[in-house]
Amino acid sequence: MGAFDDKTAIVLGGTSGIGLATAEMLREGGARVIAGSRRECELGGIETVQIDVQDRAGLQALFEKHQGFDYLVNAATGGKRAIGPFLEMDLDGFQGSFAKLWGYVNSVRLAAPLMAQDGAIVLYSGYPARKWRPGVLAIGSVGGAVEAFVKLAAHEIKPVRINCVCPGLIDTPLSPLEGDERKNYYQKGTADHVIPRAGTPEEVAAGGIFLLENEFVTGTIVDVDGGAIIA
Numbered sequence: 001m002g003a004f005d006d007k008t009a010i011v012l013g014g015t016s017g018i019g020l021a022t023a024e025m026l027r028e029g030g031a032r033v034i035a036g037s038r039r040e041c042e043l044g045g046i047e048t049v050q051i052d053v054q055d056r057a058g059l060q061a062l063f064e065k066h067q068g069f070d071y072l073v074n075a076a077t078g079g080k081r082a083i084g085p086f087l088e089m090d091l092d093g094f095q096g097s098f099a100k101l102w103g104y105v106n107s108v109r110l111a112a113p114l115m116a117q118d119g120a121i122v123l124y125s126g127y128p129a130r131k132w133r134p135g136v137l138a139i140g141s142v143g144g145a146v147e148a149f150v151k152l153a154a155h156e157i158k159p160v161r162i163n164c165v166c167p168g169l170i171d172t173p174l175s176p177l178e179g180d181e182r183k184n185y186y187q188k189g190t191a192d193h194v195i196p197r198a199g200t201p202e203e204v205a206a207g208g209i210f211l212l213e214n215e216f217v218t219g220t221i222v223d224v225d226g227g228a229i230i231a
């Protein structure tokens, strides 16, 4: 018996990195998993759907198709992110970074009324929400908004639960760097963290799985960050 036998999960951003790891862990637990993102792809044992989290009509149709589904996970980065010093930052770029928040909000607003009453939602924020580092003011502001949204939305969508995992620096395809450049980026970026290495997508996804499974948690942020925030 798997922990997720007879459950159906929709995982947006479920074709790469943290979302893919979450989708795979749900499938290993026995769930029927539908992984959605913009790309066309095939994943063993996981159904895939091409969907843009900015496409509200598309999301509505997807959720209606699977009405009564148990879990929504959204790990979609949502669009372009602005990185760099705030005082040199293009303000349209800063504003555009909020595509992640809008994708999350779209999915929660449209999914919650169509989910099982004992269903649960997990979103992924990011440690710049609560830890300054050079260049991350825009994505940190987005992460902070995601965390506030989760805490406040918990009241509004009950009895469906909603929680958030806050990842530290995680080795995923989000970084395009390769070889030594990639190794140095993660080494330098985590040198002052309590656990001085990049996390794995599976370590972060395990936080998401906990939040889906434990029926006594809602409006919670679980930090899976190697001690980045307290560093």
Ligand SMILES: NC(=O)c1ccc[n+]([C@@H]2O[C@H](COP(=O)([O-])OP(=O)(O)OC[C@H]3O[C@@H](n4cnc5c(N)ncnc54)[C@H](OP(=O)(O)O)[C@@H]3O)[C@@H](O)[C@H]2O)c1
Binding pocket: 012, 013, 014, 015, 016, 017, 018, 019, 036, 037, 038, 039, 040, 051, 052, 053, 054, 075, 076, 077, 078, 079, 100, 103, 124, 125, 126, 127, 167, 168, 169, 170, 171, 172, 173, 174, 175
């Ligand atoms: N990696 C880190 O160090 C880190 C740190 C803190 C927080 N996070 C957060 O963790 C989450 C997952 O990140 P990751 O590192 O796993 O990223 P990733 O490997 O780049 O995966 C991102 C996923 O989102 C999908 N996606 C992006 N825009 C989309 C859109 N508009 N509509 C639908 N799907 C979309 C991508 O697929 P398509 O391109 O095919 O659409 C992909 O499946 C993100 O919210 C990220 O901000 C990551």
